């Protein structure tokens with residue numbers, strides 16, 4: 151009995167906080183938009199019964215998603231932004247993690263603190279701070295003009311570059327921590343063994359360090375990729391009008407167009423798209439655990 | 444082939460290797476023996492190129508190797524922890540060094556197959572290191588370090604993780620491989636029995652210094668110091684003063700009221716010089732009657748008997764309070780054992796049984 155309760159708790163949690171809301175969103179996605187409150191139809195009516203209610207539901211909105219090219223372009227563009235920014239986060243995060251893992255033991259906790267520290271201020275404030283840095287009169291342009299690299303201010307804010315910078319900055323710790331934990335476990339004598347067998351420093355890094363931190367790289371990449379795919383705040387604050395991301399489209403459908411059914415359909419598809427990388431991520435974690443046993 | 448010339452290695456204030464000069468010859472099986480922390484690993488790491496001497500020079504085949512990085516040395520090391528690449532199979536681990544040499548593919552295949560055969564690992568070629576036993580991993584490490592035909596193979600406590608039986612088998616395997624391949628082996632160990640078994644020469648180290656280098660039998664029978672005598676095997680040490688008594692012979696007075704001991708020693712001692720007689724337990728005979736024609740005989744009482752199956756060690760307390768160990772082979776069954784606790788017995792040994800060592 152106790153075992154049953156213990157197992158039941160996470161399932162109840164999952165049911166209440168994931169499956170039920172998902173069912174509600176799915177139901178809205180299958181409804182039709184209406185100028186009403188709430189702004190969709192049909193409403194469930196006890197008098198007419200469940201069969202009549204289900205009969206009113208249809209896949210119109212999903213069909214619509216395929217017809218208007220805004221949506222698949224937004225999905226594709228989100229995918230592209232997520233892939234590219236994950237790559238840049240890896241490029242920036244790996245050397246930091248490597249440096250941390252090679253640092254003297256007594257420094258490591260402090261370095262770890264420095265990586266985590268930004269989380270203690272609000273994420274929004276930090277994104278706003280980037281607006282101050284990247285705008286035409288911002289610190290970055292002022293600094294570059296002061297040292298004389300450029301004469302005209304660069305337009306960075308409200309472009310995709312600003313979005314990339316914001317994403318890399320925000321998600322860097324999610325990349326650093328798993329890569330660091332993989333590199334820290336790496337036995338230094340393996341590198342020496344590789345050199346002993348004829349590798350230069352660089353080939354030893356490429357043939358031993360990289361493969362042995364692979365699980366960390368994969369874990370970090372998914373931890374960045376999955377939330378970035380649905381990211382809304384960063385593109386809407388730092389991006390421009392041509393920054394197309396599905397999170398932004400979703401928000402506009404809900405709040406500007408008040409087309410809840412289409413917005414819900416967008417959300418359902420986004421979720422289904424995310425299931426694939428999440429499953430891959432889980433499998434990576436599982437494989438890593440097995441390898442450690 | 445290898446020549447250490449006044450090599451010193453310091454870590455900050457700490458001197459790990461202290462002004463060391465040694466030679467290691469071609470095709471030799473050279474064992475470094477010493478307590479933990481005496482600098483054995485440091486010595487190996489300098490040979491492999493992971494550490495540079497603070498002072499002095501190391502020559503390999505006449506060439507100073509200081510400027511040669513580890514990946515360019517004809518030296519391979521078998522690490523204390525094996526350091527097998529966990530993401531590669533046994534086969535790929537062994538091929539790792541060969542691939543770095545840009546060897547043609549089928550030559551690599553041949554060489555790896557030969558190594559697998561040598562170390563009897565053919566069946567495990569496709570497995571990953573975590574899928575094989577400790578002994579097999581150790582053989583993979585050996586195969587990997589041998590694959591590149593190094594002129595010199597360094598083995599850092601290679602058998603430390605193995606249980607006794609496997610260890611002994613592997614020791615013989617190592618000797619066999621060394622004979623077959625003709626590679627120079629330098630093996631580090633803190634197990635004196637292992638060093639004696641495998642090595643053609645043993646170097647005993649202490650605190651970064653080499654105390655004695657000699658063949659296993661000379662190290663055992665003719666230790667040059669109390670330290671070596673005590674470190675290698677079991678020994679009785681009797682302190683006293685030497686008085687010359689004919690050519691190479693000394694009378695050693697060791698306790699008032701007891702006749703001096705007769706000792707032959709090639710080492711010269713001056714009159715009244717303090718010295719130690721080191722004598723192995725198996726060279727001390729035990730008897731119930733006073734032996735008629737022994738050079739040295741003392742009487743004592745049996746304190747303890749350690750029965751080890753093939754041999755028994757008797758701990759005999761002399762009237763002076765000193766305890767002498769005597770060993771006898773158990774050629775008869777235990778029920779007929781001649782002596783038991785508290786028996787008064789005679790211990791005797793010849794003048795040449797022990798060695799006389801300076802303080």
Ligand SMILES: Nc1ncnc2c1ncn2[C@@H]1O[C@H](COP(=O)(O)OP(=O)(O)O)[C@@H](O)[C@H]1O
Nearest residue numbers: 454457459477478479480481482483484485486
């Ligand atoms: N990198 C290092 N920094 C400081 N001290 C070291 C270092 N490596 C070894 N030592 C010291 O040098 C001494 C000899 O070490 P080592 O050669 O590993 O001994 P062994 O292998 O004989 O047990 C030890 O006391 C050890 O503490």
Ligand SMILES: [Mg+2]
Nearest residue numbers: 483484485523
């Ligand atoms: Mg050591």
